[in-house]
Amino acid sequence: MNSSEPPEPPVPSAASGIAPDLAWRRLSIGIKLPIGVALLLTLASATLSAAAYWHVRQLAFELASERLKTAATQLEAVIGPALRQRVAALQRVSLNPKVVEYVTESSEERQDEITSILERLPPGNGRSGIAVLDATGHPMLVTGALTVDELALNPPNTPRDGAIDTLRRSAKDEDLFYDLVIPIENGGRLGGRILERRWLTLSAPGLNLLTGLIGPEARLIIGNRDGSVWTDFHQTRGTLPSAAPQTLIRYPSADGRAFVARGVNVRDSPLMLAASTPIGPVLSPADRFLLRALWVTTAIVIVGALAGWLFSRRVTSPLRQLTAAAERIASPDGHVREQRHGDEVVRLDSSFAQMVARVDDSHRQLQLLVDDLEVRVKARTAELEAANHELEAFSYSVSHDLRAPIRAISAFSNILIEDHGAELSQDARHCVDIVIKRAKHMGQLIDDLLMFSRLSRQPITRQTVSMTALCSAIIAELRSVDPARIVDISIGDMPDAYAEPALLRQVMTNLLQNALKYTRPQSAAHVEVGCYMQGGEQVYYVRDNGVGFDMQYADRLFGVFQRLHREEDFEGTGVGLAIVHRIVTRHVGRVWADAAVNAGATFFFTLAPAETGVMEAA
Amino acid sequence: MSVLLVEDDPEDAALTIRALKRHNLTNHVQHAADGAEALDILRDGPMPRVVLLDLKLPKIHGFDVLKRVRDDERLRLLPVVVLTSSREDPDISRAYALGANSYIVKPVDFDQFTKAIGDAGVYWMLLNQTPVQVAH
Numbered sequence: 001m002n003s004s005e006p007p008e009p010p011v012p013s014a015a016s017g018i019a020p021d022l023a024w025r026r027l028s029i030g031i032k033l034p035i036g037v038a039l040l041l042t043l044a045s046a047t048l049s050a051a052a053y054w055h056v057r058q059l060a061f062e063l064a065s066e067r068l069k070t071a072a073t074q075l076e077a078v079i080g081p082a083l084r085q086r087v088a089a090l091q092r093v094s095l096n097p098k099v100v101e102y103v104t105e106s107s108e109e110r111q112d113e114i115t116s117i118l119e120r121l122p123p124g125n126g127r128s129g130i131a132v133l134d135a136t137g138h139p140m141l142v143t144g145a146l147t148v149d150e151l152a153l154n155p156p157n158t159p160r161d162g163a164i165d166t167l168r169r170s171a172k173d174e175d176l177f178y179d180l181v182i183p184i185e186n187g188g189r190l191g192g193r194i195l196e197r198r199w200l201t202l203s204a205p206g207l208n209l210l211t212g213l214i215g216p217e218a219r220l221i222i223g224n225r226d227g228s229v230w231t232d233f234h235q236t237r238g239t240l241p242s243a244a245p246q247t248l249i250r251y252p253s254a255d256g257r258a259f260v261a262r263g264v265n266v267r268d269s270p271l272m273l274a275a276s277t278p279i280g281p282v283l284s285p286a287d288r289f290l291l292r293a294l295w296v297t298t299a300i301v302i303v304g305a306l307a308g309w310l311f312s313r314r315v316t317s318p319l320r321q322l323t324a325a326a327e328r329i330a331s332p333d334g335h336v337r338e339q340r341h342g343d344e345v346v347r348l349d350s351s352f353a354q355m356v357a358r359v360d361d362s363h364r365q366l367q368l369l370v371d372d373l374e375v376r377v378k379a380r381t382a383e384l385e386a387a388n389h390e391l392e393a394f395s396y397s398v399s400h401d402l403r404a405p406i407r408a409i410s411a412f413s414n415i416l417i418e419d420h421g422a423e424l425s426q427d428a429r430h431c432v433d434i435v436i437k438r439a440k441h442m443g444q445l446i447d448d449l450l451m452f453s454r455l456s457r458q459p460i461t462r463q464t465v466s467m468t469a470l471c472s473a474i475i476a477e478l479r480s481v482d483p484a485r486i487v488d489i490s491i492g493d494m495p496d497a498y499a500e501p502a503l504l505r506q507v508m509t510n511l512l513q514n515a516l517k518y519t520r521p522q523s524a525a526h527v528e529v530g531c532y533m534q535g536g537e538q539v540y541y542v543r544d545n546g547v548g549f550d551m552q553y554a555d556r557l558f559g560v561f562q563r564l565h566r567e568e569d570f571e572g573t574g575v576g577l578a579i580v581h582r583i584v585t586r587h588v589g590r591v592w593a594d595a596a597v598n599a600g601a602t603f604f605f606t607l608a609p610a611e612t613g614v615m616e617a618a
Numbered sequence: 619m620s621v622l623l624v625e626d627d628p629e630d631a632a633l634t635i636r637a638l639k640r641h642n643l644t645n646h647v648q649h650a651a652d653g654a655e656a657l658d659i660l661r662d663g664p665m666p667r668v669v670l671l672d673l674k675l676p677k678i679h680g681f682d683v684l685k686r687v688r689d690d691e692r693l694r695l696l697p698v699v700v701l702t703s704s705r706e707d708p709d710i711s712r713a714y715a716l717g718a719n720s721y722i723v724k725p726v727d728f729d730q731f732t733k734a735i736g737d738a739g740v741y742w743m744l745l746n747q748t749p750v751q752v753a754h
Binding site for chain 2: 395396400408411
């Protein structure tokens, strides 16, 4: 078996096992197809899911962005006005003449009065303190949480525009604060400043508002517009893009979580307010969608792979049968070549190629046989033609040369009687009569033989012949030979025959002639011609009530020169039935007889039916 | 008025002449024993009324004799009756193809033979008319 396997090409990985691509090729379609379908479906589903997921995610972000912006706006609507009211209150204080006077005069006795004015201001949220500074910026008075040391540590700025300064980080700690700085005018000149420093704390109402708007984990961000300093009250450091208020931004929280934020600027200040929330809740609808899409995808892939497997089973089963059939044809002796190099299609291809090779081979062998046969047929035909030619030459010679002596014998015997009859004795005359009779018989024999021989060579052209008309004509002819004889001849209904007319006429003539001849001793001779159907064949017959014959000699009936009766009783050459046999045989029919001694004889014959394109028997 | 009998078998020739005599048709019967002799007689001698021609002849076959007669300008209209033992169809067809005027099979039976020769003789010598060109 191994010897029949084609030599493996040298594959580098052959030693270490099967190359991956080879392994894949060897896999059954029953496995490959489901895998392929699953891969395709996975790819398609994944692409679709990803696209949908990104879309849903985008929508979630947009929604969050809107909600965060709304929250930030509402916060600004609360915080912004409060801030501006505070600034307005401080401005009112700065216009207080007592305050102006205190700044310009710097009278100690007014200090308590000023403090009480400042303390009458509504208390701020959380930690704060107010200071009055002179024109050079030195603190003249500090209240609340503000101390002189604090002012030295974190000296106040002059806000670029308006009263609200930027958010700053304390130089000492992580505390964030911003200043409200109000100039105190004295006759058009700067007399001093009122400064309120406010440390950032998140008020409960603000936080409540935020969580109510966005969610439990929502955070408020306060920072400078440029993002330099900011806080979400959980952390005070990190980078926050300066564009924060305008668009949705992401930033990492101190605890490592990702947050998204969106905010608005606080009017008349360098500050901004933003609302933020962890990304998780924002994206949870998208994540839920993704999870669901994954489940659906998995289901589709499994169903697809299953369908692929079922389909491939339907496909591979006929493929295997085809392969098996091709293998059987390729190796009818059962030596099926090992097929391990590929899936069903590859195997079928291989088996088919082998089958084709085998069929080609068979065809070639067949062609050789045919060629050989043709050569033999040609040789045989040539032999036959030569034999036929010899036979023709023989017949020709017989025809020419055998007749002449017999004619001479017959003729001169006749002349002997005619010219010298008177000189002959009675015995001599009798002898000469016998010579004449036998010579005549010899002539008849030669004629019959020549006719019999001619039958083998004469081509046959078959056509429809009316048997009834043919038999009537022959019987009329035969009756005219011996008009005195009384024979009862009946012609039954006969279908037309399909035969060479002259030869069929010869057959019927011979059979009827025999019937008349062998009924001669009967006082009431009966001859019957007819036809019947048997096994789909038309069987013609000629029946007589003549002397018949012993059936044990029936096999000799149709031989040439075979006679079952003595010449003295019934004249004949023994060729008639041989001629009948030859003609019927050449029409691919059968002829047989049924008889008994003194109980008549019946001759039957069939002819090949018209519709069969009969090859004439030689 | 003569007959040229071309016949190699002396008995057949004798029988034929005897049959013609029976019908008083033989004022002058010329006998050629082979094809060459027949052609010599035809070439040199007087034109016969009819030629009775056997086919299987020594030297020159009957068909060749017939062919040469038909090819000869002087002889081409001469009546030629093939008188032979053969009743093979190829012979009969060929004889007519070569221009035989008649084809008679010599019967084996003496009476039939005598009658056949007599009938043919009567027909060709007495009843049949030939063109002036052939007559003399």
